[in-house]
Amino acid sequence: MTDTVFAKILRGEIPAKFVHEDEHCVAFPDIGPKAPVHLLVIPRKPLKNVADMGEDDRALVGHLLWVCRKVAAEAGLAEGGYRIVHNSGANGGQTVDHMHFHVLGGRRMTWPPG
Secondary structure: OOOOHHHHHHOOOOOOOOOEEOOOEEEEEOOOOOOOEEEEEEEOOOOOOHHHOOHHHHHHHHHHHHHHHHHHHHOOOOOOOEEEEOOOOHHHOOOOOOOOEEEEEOOOOOOOOO
8 A cells, every 4th residue: 555646646756636635645636537526535544444544543533524525615615515535446336445535516416426
């Protein structure tokens, strides 16, 4: 997991324009957006996904969701609504083995998602 694209972004090896940065996480636009607004929120801690969380990660994951809400509001999505997605494992659609949350908005989302 130390060589994922997100680990490289966290180390500054791949540039990203952070819309949020704190001691626990960063948020930035997805390079392959699936909606008019598509942001990623990733922890600095190298967790693979929610299945990889330990008991001591509960506060961190709560913080990540709070940041999802914050960046969604700052992107103007609060009134119209938005979707937060976390893919866990291959069958869940996870393609990068570093925990991340997608914040998607700016259009009506459909269900089921796919």
